[in-house]
Amino acid sequence: MRMIEWLAPSNPCRQFDGNERLFEALKRLDNAAILCVQTKAMPSARKFVQQYGLPPESADEVLNQSTFVFLQKIEDGSYQFQGHAPSTYLVEIVRRVALTMTRTQRKTHETLENHHDLHDPDVEAAQRQRESAELVRQFLAQMGEPCETVIRLHHLDGYSDEEVVRQGWTRYTTTDSLKIKRSDCMKKLVQIAQQWRSLNNT
């Protein structure tokens, strides 16, 4: 059986029999669904990378950044299912991300004045979010335990409070105590962010 599985053609899209089901899975951030659209978009990523003169090994990075933007658009609701294949939308994002990467590379050689019209709002929003993510990562590290774990389990890993208590991943034995602790930790996190903002005049 394992041999048959090993020999079977690898198609991550096999379990999604329609675009709508695929989109629903993408909304749930299902790994197989993301892998499915990435597999479909990968040839285009390689093509754009070659077309725009980027190094061939950057195709993976282009696809990862594009996936980030794509999932962000699904999460914030700006991409809605309209019957089309979600991979078509991802391919469009791949093109824009590849183009932005090309421009970023060129910027190092040319004056900034020539590039005032080169903004891509979606890509820039994703960049902003990545910067915020990096800051939050630093703040969480600064807070230390147990806040880091309590926040990570809920906000990053997506576990329910019941699951966290059942598995005993924290010292909190009831969902209420876990919720209270997380609320307390989040308030501290906001305070740290506020302090950082005032120090950096943002």
Place this chain on the structure above:
Amino acid sequence: MEESQQYLNDNADDDERRAAAQVMEGLAGLRLEAKVRAVAAERAALQRRIRRQRFFVALVALVLLAGVAYFILKDKKTPVVVPPTVPQQQEQNTPPPAHKTDEKRTIEPIAQLRPSERLPNPRYAAPEPTMIRGDETENKARKALLNQVWYTGYPLTGLKTGKTFNKADENLKKRDFNAAYLELERLEGQLAGNDTLFYLKGYCLMEMGEGSEALTYFDPLQGRHASWEPQLQWYRGLALLLTDEREKALTLFKQLETQPKHPYRRQAEKAAGLLSK
């Protein structure tokens, strides 16, 4: 997911609200980053698996190709037998009228014919066998049988004759067996116990219808030269038929027909069939 509002103080100002919004945005970003990283790892694993699959398929294809090539080359390496019915190139070599029109058949070596093809009749008629018994009807039947299985030819398979045998060789090619015999007799005085001489003389005597004499030359050669062996076995069978030793001949032909690669397998099959009737 919880909203940022619930982490704000009651009297939260704009700065605090913006900080909370940034925290929530950062957490969402971290979540997406982790997801993208996890999927990228899965993608890399999938690509590795696809590469392994392609390598495996290529390997299997290569092995199959190598197998096919091996069988093709192996077939080519099987002993190249000088076809028993290949006609002599000399003009004076006149084949029997029954085969004159069949140009293609005379060119194609019998030993290399495909199994689906019918075994053609022998190129040459058998010699008159030495009459042992006086029964004319029986002798006629024996001659008819010999004519059907007289798959002989010269040069002899695997035999390389030196300058010494040039004259005998020329005569055998011309199928002038009497002249060849006289030359071989002359050489026998000089080359006693020479295997090439024995084989040539045995063949010559067989073509002259002297089965018993031919066997005295063929028998000592058995198992001595691998490249001569298949043809020698067949000629021994014919020599046995010439001496009317049907049982011995039949036993020998049955042995030959069981060897799939034997160049005279089909001839032996035919001879055994005729003898068994």
